[in-house]
Amino acid sequence: MFIPSSPPVLPDEVFNEPPSSPPLPPAAFPSRKRHAAWEDREDSSMSSDPIFSEDASEESEVTGIKRKRFVRGPWYQHAQSPAVSRVRGETRKPDSGVWLGSDSSTDSIGSSNRRMQSLTFNEYMHKGAPLTQRQTPTKHQTPTKPKDSIQEHAATIVFNSVDACRDSIDLSDMHLGRIDNETLKPLHQLIRLPVPINDTQKITVDHFAPLTPSIKLFLSKNDLQQLPSELWNLGNLAVLSLRSNSLTEISPSIGRLRNLHELNVAGNQLPFLPFELLALVENKLVQLSLSPNPFVQPLPLPTSTMLRNVPSRRDDCLRELQRLRARCPEIDKTQPSHEALLHRLYASRLHAASQELKSTSTYVASSSTSFFEIDGSVVRPRFRAYTAHARPDHSASFNPPSPPSSVRSAAPSLFELSARACARSQYVGQLSTLLPEDASPPVNTAISKVMESKEIGMQHCSVCNKQFLVPRAQWVDYYYVGPGSEMCSPSELFRPFVRRACSWICVGRLNEQREKHWEDCEKHILELARFM
Ligand SMILES: [Zn+2]
Numbered sequence: 001m002f003i004p005s006s007p008p009v010l011p012d013e014v015f016n017e018p019p020s021s022p023p024l025p026p027a028a029f030p031s032r033k034r035h036a037a038w039e040d041r042e043d044s045s046m047s048s049d050p051i052f053s054e055d056a057s058e059e060s061e062v063t064g065i066k067r068k069r070f071v072r073g074p075w076y077q078h079a080q081s082p083a084v085s086r087v088r089g090e091t092r093k094p095d096s097g098v099w100l101g102s103d104s105s106t107d108s109i110g111s112s113n114r115r116m117q118s119l120t121f122n123e124y125m126h127k128g129a130p131l132t133q134r135q136t137p138t139k140h141q142t143p144t145k146p147k148d149s150i151q152e153h154a155a156t157i158v159f160n161s162v163d164a165c166r167d168s169i170d171l172s173d174m175h176l177g178r179i180d181n182e183t184l185k186p187l188h189q190l191i192r193l194p195v196p197i198n199d200t201q202k203i204t205v206d207h208f209a210p211l212t213p214s215i216k217l218f219l220s221k222n223d224l225q226q227l228p229s230e231l232w233n234l235g236n237l238a239v240l241s242l243r244s245n246s247l248t249e250i251s252p253s254i255g256r257l258r259n260l261h262e263l264n265v266a267g268n269q270l271p272f273l274p275f276e277l278l279a280l281v282e283n284k285l286v287q288l289s290l291s292p293n294p295f296v297q298p299l300p301l302p303t304s305t306m307l308r309n310v311p312s313r314r315d316d317c318l319r320e321l322q323r324l325r326a327r328c329p330e331i332d333k334t335q336p337s338h339e340a341l342l343h344r345l346y347a348s349r350l351h352a353a354s355q356e357l358k359s360t361s362t363y364v365a366s367s368s369t370s371f372f373e374i375d376g377s378v379v380r381p382r383f384r385a386y387t388a389h390a391r392p393d394h395s396a397s398f399n400p401p402s403p404p405s406s407v408r409s410a411a412p413s414l415f416e417l418s419a420r421a422c423a424r425s426q427y428v429g430q431l432s433t434l435l436p437e438d439a440s441p442p443v444n445t446a447i448s449k450v451m452e453s454k455e456i457g458m459q460h461c462s463v464c465n466k467q468f469l470v471p472r473a474q475w476v477d478y479y480y481v482g483p484g485s486e487m488c489s490p491s492e493l494f495r496p497f498v499r500r501a502c503s504w505i506c507v508g509r510l511n512e513q514r515e516k517h518w519e520d521c522e523k524h525i526l527e528l529a530r531f532m
Contacts, residue, residue: 150176155183162186165193167213172241176222181230187215214238214259219245229455232256243267243289252276252459264289271296272476272496275462281360281481288481296496298365298396298478299336307487310480314353318528321346336396341365341494345480347521354524362480364494367394369401369475369507374413375442376449376470379404394476394496400511401475403504410505412468415446419469422450461502463510471500473507
């Protein structure tokens with residue numbers, strides 16, 4: 001009998017798959033059932049002590065041969081085989097330390113790989129982050145189809161922009177009569193496309209920049225009379241164009257757009273601007289387009305259409321002030337006039353320069369103040385005929401505001417507190433249907449205000465910054481807005497900003513501050529005059 005001195009040379013395949021060992025389990029295609037069970041497992045039960053996996057593995061019931069568990073990827077992306085838990089009588093927690101992957105489980109392989117396989121790296125850089133990271137709107141988040149086709153078209157444009165990671169959304173010239181909140185909601189999911197890394201390109205700071213986009217929203221040349229409340233929740237809005245619409249008011253909630261660089265509200269029907277816009281002007285808003293609009297004016301406009309050059313430097317302000325005084329030696333400080341307003345402008349800018357304050361806007365004058373009752377109705381003047389349709393007077397007044405009653409308190413009224421409680425209720429939408437038909441008008445007005453506040457949020461007092469639902473006073477402040485050294489027509493010189501206060505006391509406090517400010521300005525001018 002021939003006995004070979006050496007074992008026969010076997011083909012390579014035999015070495016790769018020794019016949020004595022069982023075939024490896026399928027690596028990349030784990031059981032769907034097991035995965036579903038793992039993914040559905042809640043992470044609420046986290047254990048404190050790590051559990052290390054053992055090298056001992058269970059014998060196969062069929063072959064009786066121990067098998068090494070086959071795992072890929074980090075330990076925390078692999079589920080423990082339910083079989084092991086069953087044998088050991090304990091449950092492995094998702095944060096249970098190092099997972100060595102030496103058990104006999106044939107499941108849990110590539111639970112993370114499946115996710116990664118959905119997009120390769122190149123696809124990631126080309127198309128953007130995978131869906132799990134991009135948070136692209138899911139089926140539940142897609143805008144519900146608006147009734148008319150224009151709305152539907154607008155919603156599609158927004159949705160496609162979000163899907164393509166485009167930060168510029170153009171909804172201009174679409175004859176939009178309104179925009180639904182649902183149309184703008186997907187913009188919260190928008191992220192900036194990451195800068196792709198090439199082999200030949202150096203890695204720059206841009207590659208590490210956050211994926212927060214600077215949204216540019218163009219709504220110009222439409223028929224918008226109102227804006228959706230969702231617009232004021234877009235904190236990343238950098239450019240907003242509302243040019244050539246039919247807007248009659250801009251919500252005070254615009255103050256929430258802290259990253260706004262550019263705003264265009266020209267070509268609307270705005271009588272005044274929200275006071276909250278001034279804070280944006282002092283913050284990041286560098287380009288503000290306002291004209292034309294039917295803004296209220298502090299005084300009737302002069303017949304001449306000459307342009308004015310507002311000085312920006314201290315010496316120029318002083319020279320202009322001297323020229324003004326030489327031309328009008330007796331400027332009446334109690335009666336508003338064009339000279340008096342310019343005098344205030346130059347004096348205030350001089351005072352700001354002496355304090356080294358760098359503010360873009362300069363306060364000049366206020367209109368007379370409208371005071372409101374607890375329920376928000378206008379307090380009737382005692383000695384003046386009042387009609388319901390009387391238009392409030394927005395012309396500048398140098399007289400201090402005088403509340404109609406000496407009974408003043410900064411505490412919110414019971415009416416105000418009740419309205420706030422209604423606003424917090426989830427049944428606020430049904431309140432009006434529960435009221436009797438002959439319910440008093442203030443209650444109906446209050447409920448409509450509650451509904452409005454639910455939509456746009458509480459307003460803030462422009463004096464003390466407290467929140468309120470029903471304003472107690474309202475007036476217009478005239479500011480010069482601009483860096484100076486700019487030519488502007490008399491109608492563009494002073495811009496009206498509407499202000500609202502939570503209590504009559506706030507009006508009085510502001511007036512005291514204002515009077516002190518003008519006293520300081522006058523003192524400063526007198527000091528300068530000594531050296532003239
Ligand atoms: Zn207040």
